[in-house]
Amino acid sequence: MAVDDERLDRAFMALADPVRRAMIARLSRGEATVNELAEPFPITKQAVSRHIQVLEAAGLITRSRDGQRRPCHLNPAALEDLTSWIDDYRLAAERRFRRIDAILETVKEQQK
Template identity: 85%
Template sequence: MSVDDEQLDRGFTALGDPVRRALIARLSRSEATVNELAEPFGITKQAISRHLQVLEAAGLITRSRDGQRRPCHLNPAALEALTSWIDSFRLISERQFRRIDAVLETVKEQDS
């Protein structure tokens, strides 16, 4: 999945705040309303709503309507796009380390 720079910027910026990371962690377990999400924090529901707006603008969460309830849901595809981008660099580094290991093994065998 290809992710453009703007999506990456919004996603990583949104995850740069510890409250928003905690909200993502909570939503990874199950959907929740603003009231339910606000409970463990010492901040107002309005502040939680602003954090949720940032997460929603980044595409990391969605909201639905269930009667009077407006639960928030994690968008796993958006998180996967961010982790895939990070993984691409991890894989490059791992290939480089495997090459270095192969060279060191060759040198070790020559010294034996």
Template identity: 70%
Template sequence: MTDADDETLDAAFLALAHPIRRSIIARLSRGPATVNELAEPFEMSKQAVSRHIQMLEAARLVTRSRDAQRRPVALDAAQLEKLTAWIDGYRLIHEQQFRQLDELLAQNNIEKDAEQ
């Protein structure tokens, strides 16, 4: 993994550390939305929500486009896939270790049963 990849991961996980930003990501998983639409469920100013969106955008988790007067925000699915791939790499390592431990314990139980 390169330093740029590390910086991208750091920015993404920092952005996802805040519950409001995770809520925004969850909302965007259903489709693009404007800042006004994203701000509706929160008791904060649109400017505050916009700052959260800017952080998600800086982490490349969301993108903004222009649609006439609207500037919809959308998930960057490719970036989310990179995060899940990174997490899955570690998950697979640990799953393999657990499978090996299960096999060892099963073998140990077989040997104990054979001794009795």
């Protein structure tokens, strides 16, 4: 599945920040509230809320309503899109390396 450049840009920019990466790591273990996400960081709740907004805008997380709670959830499909995009380039590089290895092996055999 092709991912458009704008979505990729938003996701990678969101993941460029260590606080947001830590939030994604925390959400990979299950839903969390803003307060729970804020716990390990020496920043204001307003700053945490801004980080959450960036992650939401990038499509990496979603929020739901559970009574008074508004838990955040990881969007695994968005991470899968990023992984797929990266894998395309990784596989292409691996194919090139295998071709180089085959050429080097042929040269090595010819020198014997």
